[in-house]
Amino acid sequence: DTEVTQTPKHLVMGMTNKKSLKCEQHMGHRAMYWYKQKAKKPPELMFVYSYEKLSINESVPSRFSPECPNSSLLNLHLHALQPEDSALYLCASSPQGAHYEQYFGPGTRLTVT
Amino acid sequence: KQEVTQIPAALSVPEGENLVLNCSFTDSAIYNLQWFRQDPGKGLTSLLLIQSSQREQTSGRLNASLDKSSGRSTLYIAASQPGDSATYLCALRGRRSNYKLTFGKGTLLTVNP
Numbered sequence: 001d002t003e004v005t006q007t008p009k010h011l012v013m014g015m016t017n018k019k020s021l022k023c024e025q026h027m028g029h030r031a032m033y034w035y036k037q038k039a040k041k042p043p044e045l046m047f048v049y050s051y052e053k054l055s056i057n058e059s060v061p062s063r064f065s066p067e068c069p070n071s072s073l074l075n076l077h078l079h080a081l082q083p084e085d086s087a088l089y090l091c092a093s094s095p096q097g098a099h100y101e102q103y104f105g106p107g108t109r110l111t112v113t
Numbered sequence: 114k115q116e117v118t119q120i121p122a123a124l125s126v127p128e129g130e131n132l133v134l135n136c137s138f139t140d141s142a143i144y145n146l147q148w149f150r151q152d153p154g155k156g157l158t159s160l161l162l163i164q165s166s167q168r169e170q171t172s173g174r175l176n177a178s179l180d181k182s183s184g185r186s187t188l189y190i191a192a193s194q195p196g197d198s199a200t201y202l203c204a205l206r207g208r209r210s211n212y213k214l215t216f217g218k219g220t221l222l223t224v225n226p
Contacts, residue, residue: 006156031212042202042216043157056212090156098144098206099164102214104157 003027004105006091012111015081021108023074023091032074033102034066035090043090049074050096081112115140115207119217126193127225134188134220136203141181144206147214148177148188151200160201161188193224 004025013019023032030051035043048056049068063085065077074091091105116139126132136146145164149157161170161177163186169178176189186203200221204214 004156033212042204042218043214045213048212050212088154092157098208098212101145101147101159101162103159104149106156107154109154 004091004093004103006089006105006108008108009106010109010111012113013078013081014113015083017081018077018079020078021076021089021091021110023076023093023105024072025093025103025105026072027093027103028071028095029093029103030071030096031094032068033092033094034074034076035092035104037088037090037107039087047076078110081110083112086110086112115205115209115215117203117205117215117217119201119203119220121220122218123221123223125223125225128193128195130193130224131189131191132193132222134190134201134203134222136186136188136217138184138186138205138215140207140209141184142208143181144208146177146179146186147204147206148175148186149202149204151202151219153200157202190222193222195224195226198222198224 007022032049034046037043046060047066052068067075088107090107092102094100094102148160163179174191200219202219204216
């Protein structure tokens with residue numbers, strides 16, 4: 001099973017809302033990632049978790065708050081977002097180590113109104 | 114800083130044609146290179162992973178090559194089909210930033226029936 005699942009598929013939220021994105025994998029991968037992708041652009045790395053600990057934050061605004069409660073689950077908590085944060089949010093996972101491929105989920109399409 | 118360029122940005126071919134997508138990079142200090150396919154509004158599907166020590170990888174009608182000395186990779190698609198229509202992205206995992214995938218901007222492929 002090489003599947004990464006993400007929920008919800010679509011999310012519309014106001015600028016004062018709080019919402020969360022969820023990502024799950026059962027491949028035993030110990031590295032998990034959040035990416036943001038704007039239309040017609042490549043994905044941009046946001047966060048990396050390694051063994052459930054945050055190892056990389058690519059200078060992401062604090063209105064995005066990641067969480068890795070266990071080795072299979074990755075959350076992205078959203079609060080006070082701006083319309084320019086509307087994008088496709090992709091989760092990925094890989095075995096720990098630089099030589100392994102990353103597996104991506106289907107993404108959550110986020111619209112901030 | 115690693116820069117990844119994909120040429121052409123868009124390609125339209127008739128069904129059945131063999132085609133080559135190009136990816137060039139500026140820093141040859143890489144762990145590996147990964148080719149992805151992305152359908153509109155969807156996540157990334159990993160197609161092939163080539164380690165820095167390898168010259169090529171094959172999967173079905175796809176063949177990817179890697180030449181680190183010239184900073185180039187190609188993705189060869191044999192006997193193209195309309196279902197191959199998608200955006201193809203190459204991404205490098207560099208030795209100087211080993212968690213980060215650096216993406217090209219992609220090639221939008223359209224295979225016409």
